Amino acid sequence: MRPRWISGDTPDVVYIDGAGSNERQMIDDGQLMDITDFLKDTTNADGKKLTDILISQPTKYAGDKNYTLPLVFGSWGLFYDKALFKEKGWTAPTNWSEFVQTSEQIKASGISALIHTGVYPYYINGGLVDSAMVAANGGDGSILTKQASLEEGSFSGPAVQKALSQVEELVKKGLIDPGAVSLNHTDSQIQWLQHKAAFIPSGLWLENEMSKDIPSGFEFGFIPSVAQDAGQNSIVIPYTNTIAISKSAKNPEAAKAFLQYAFTEANAIRWAELTGALMNVKADLTDTSASEVVKEAMGFFNSDKTTVAPVAVLNADVEKAKQDATIALATGRITAAQWMERLEAAAAKARK
Amino acid sequence: MKQSARRRIFYAVFLLPTFLFFCVFTLYPIFRGVQLSFFDWSGGTKEMDFIGLDNYREMLRDPIVGTAVANDYFLVLFKVIGIMLLATIFAVAVTRLNVRGKNLYRVLFFIPNVISVVVIGVLWRYVYNPNLGFLNSFLSLFTAERVQTAWLGEPHTAMPSLLWPSIWAGIGFYMILLVAAILSIPSDLYEAADLDGASQWRQFLSVTLPLMWEQMKVSILHIVMTTLNGSFILVWIMTEGGPDNSTQVMGSYLYQMGFRQYHMGYAATIGVLILVLSLLTTLILQRVLKRDTIEMA
Structure with missing residues (x-):
């Protein structure tokens, strides 16, 4: 391509997905069409207003411009085996102190509490650090948007400090x-x-990805976030794969018509059944053949005890x-202060 | 047609196509690479900005480039020592010493060369796996507590852990080269040495080593060049340059910058650095390794 x-x-x-693709880079390179006006009041093939039926709204760039439309919706989070927890008498945590308590119980039983994908530290960022930052920010997800727009100080405030100290x-x-x-x-x-470990940060694709290796009796459990204090809302850090129109499209009208056709409830149900993943359209999946963990996640997204953070794509x-700093922090090689220093420096460099 | 003209046509038929391919697939890419290093280009657009030497200035300030160069030369140095030492020992063993099953060993040692580097990387990832891997399971036999060292995850063990698979995978090829060299040494030289009462060790030092020096030189240069240009593959499969850039080599950092962070111009600058360092290293080594040619009359 x-x-x-x-x-x-x-x-x-x-459709922007896979290794080597990055929508922010494509926007910086001036390759995507500005679809802000198109999205404002367009309707889908069923006559419903497009932005009304989306779970995750299109990411705003340069203030309030839209270039992409999220097509696949999913969430980062922690996964655990419900069957194992039941057998050992552990309870799934709903806040930070419960998480630490359960983790210590798990460790005492001789297995690791948390394993993660160290070679790709964005797994632990997505499944733990980002939601911790939003939780520490009082559930306000704008902190991620500020970081994505490289605002000075957005990587070193008290919320970031608190989240990093949780990792420490x-x-x-x-x-x-x-x-x-x-x-x-x-x-x-x-x-x-x-x-070998009880919790793992990952995304909702996990069950599909590992379907061949799942031992019998294994029951996927999903927790969107653990870093919040007791009584606070859970945080959902969404990931989306977006669809966009090329700036130099030869048939821009046909392209827009295709988007209107694609984003319908019927297509969303079909998508969930065929791929096991969620399309970014609010649809009732209860009676469909979508996987249990996806339905459980959908339950979180619809609950008023959950805050869905905005999607923010970093430079x-x-x-x-961020990945380098996080893996260094998670192995105890740098402190939270050094993490913040590194990120502020990287953001300052990228602002130029 | 005159004899000389026919000869010229004969030469041209063989040389021109080769030269053309060389230009298109070697010279042109090198030229383009050097040219790109003067531009700020993301690698995904039509437009490029000319920025002169800015990429080079940036490279001098970049601490990761320093790590990458140091890691590359760490691999070069210890691969040369490790491979040459072992390849020489094995080559001498299967030719000069009376080892049983010589041919079997030749085949065994050569096997890693027929395996793709990707497979080697994945295999060794399993060996080093901290919880399920062979190495930790083996070490755990001797300790009370389970060994859980993350060989590829700790800065001081990660680079040496990358070294072993490269040595393991390299020995066979150079061993075959040296075996060929030893077999081409006339056996009467050894007979004469025997009659003079020279020990095996003396024979190795005074007969074998000087007469296979050319092949050893070629082997060393080849190891150096392939390491500087190709250490990327193993690193990328086993660690992706991590954790926290501690196993970055020049090739992997080039890839990271060009295709992951969208600085194709900067990646080209690193490419130029690899080119310059490879050339310099080979030139210096050729000087250092030069010995008087020994004529076998």
């Missing part, structure tokens, strides 16, 4: 699997499936700096 974008011979509609607490209490730092996603997920350099 890349040569076609470089030479200007682009497709009309692009896990390190200090030895609750993170010592081997996790060198594991890629399949390695860490396999070990979690084999009960690629800052994203890398």
